[in-house]
Amino acid sequence: MEGMYSPTRDPKIPAEGKSAAFAHWVSGYYAHSPSLLSSFPSVTLDELRKGIAEAPIRDPPPNRVPSVVNMSAEELAEITDPAVITRSHPLYYNVDPALCKENLDAALLDASTCPRLRVSLVWCDMSPPETVMSTWYLARQIQDLWPSNARKIDVVRFEGANHFPHWDEPDRTMNLLAKLI
Known part of the structure; x- marks a missing residue:
């Protein structure tokens, strides 16, 4: 997202350090403004930008440390590919937004394909800023501009969860997902 920090775009982080920086950034816990979260997605873009925490919680309590801190080296190696950060992730920033919109529209606006399909947008309210902002954009569209056909x-807030709730709180995550089925 334009104007938002990401370690993958930070020129001060050398290529060999981007993977570790990204892992801590994406799995951290962010203390976004409570008023932003309680009014989501009705807030304006300016209010959203002012209420989003730009960095993970500093000196977090044990239940709010970045998820990767609680992973062994073996577990982290099993679920990640550090080379993606330098090989593939930069391409993500060059995808034409029109292509993303076209795919989103095809999947969500055309209810004639798989008409009984239920969709829930689950957003974790302590996730990185880019994730919260992306969720806001879609939730705002659903609230204000969604065609009746x-x-x-369903937009579902997962309170107190970061980008890795399945790792940090598997039981609570499974309970939430089970309620959605």
Whole structure:
């Protein structure tokens, strides 16, 4: 997202350090403004930008350390590919937004394909800023601009969860997902 920090775009981080920086950044816990979270997605873009925490919680309590801190080297190696950060992730920033919109529209606006498909947008309210902002954009569209014949989407806030709730709180995550089925 333009104007938002990501270690993958930080020229001060050498290529060999981007993977570790990204892992801590993406799995950290962010203390976004409570008023932003309680009014989500009705806040304006300016209010959103002012209320988003730009960095993970400093000196977090044990239950809010970045998820990767609680992973052994073996576990981290099993679930990640550090080369992606330098090989593939930069391409993500060059994808034409029109292509993303076209795919999103095809999947969500045309309810004639798989008409009984239920969709839930689960957003974790302590996730990195880019994730919260992306969720806001879609939730805002659903709230204000969603065509009546489009697929129904339930927007579900997962309170106190970061980008890796399945790792940090598997039981709570499974309970939430089970309620959505």
